[in-house]
Amino acid sequence: MDNKWSIDETKRLFDLAARAADSGKGLSSAFGEMARASGKSVNSVRNYYYSQLRLFEMLPEFTDKLGIRTVAMRREKFNVFTGEEIDALIETVLVGKAQGKSVRAIIAETAKGDKKLALRLQNKYRSTVACHRDRVQAVEDRLAERGADYFDPYSKRVVRGGKPEDNVSRLAEYISRLSGAEVADAVKMLLGK
Structure with a gap:
């Protein structure tokens, strides 16, 4: 799969998005059509669209010269997780995993039926474990100080009473x-x- 974009592909993507908006469809239909036509994944198409949209909104003259029409779609407010929320999420998942629950079950319980929130929480948990080991280990250290049981996602083991086996x-x-x-x-x- 080629993740490089030509100018023609970029123009086509924005044209599909504009036509979808004009016909009252969501952008996902444009992303799906472009993914099928280009062989790229829908997620790659969506991510590229939004990165280019930000650029085009900052450089309207450049956008006009390319003949690209950006669409003023209603965007949901994007809420960024605070550090405290991330730490609480990590703690909740690590303690729940030590009790034998799955990450998905813990997240579903935390999200209280809100599927969008559940997806955000699951993505945040996984990205934090993958990219912010120091933050996860700080949460583990606090759990160990309290003598709590928790799951260590790096050794894939449950730590009982805050003491590794x-x-x-x-x-x-x-x-x-x-x-x-x-x-x-x-x-x-x-x-x-």
């Missing part, structure tokens, strides 16, 4: 889950036989 405990837990034949194989592997 040692390797011997982990190995014993792993072996306890094996069948008889698997235990024999694991012992042979550990002994190098």
Whole structure:
């Protein structure tokens, strides 16, 4: 899939968006049509559209020279998460995961049935874990200070009472889950036989 855009593709995308707006359709129909025509994903098309829209709104003369018509669509107010909200979300998910719940179930419970909010929360959780390890570890440190059980998304383990398990405990837990034949194989592997 090619994520580079030509001027002609950009013009076509904005033309599709303008026609969709003129006919009372949402932009998603234009994004879908452009994705099918270009072989790009709908998300890539949407992201590109909004990045270019910001540029075109800042440079109206350039936009006019290209013959691109931007559409004044109603945009929902974008609410940015505060640091406290992010930390509370991370804590809620880490504690819930330690109780055996899935991220999706925890998020759904937190969002109280609001599907858009649930998607935002899930995306924020996943991006924070992926890109802001220091923030997640600060939340883990606070949970450990309180002696709380939490899930460590990096080691993929539950930390009980705020204390990480040692390797011997982990190995014993792993072996306890094996069948008889698997235990024999694991012992042979550990002994190098």
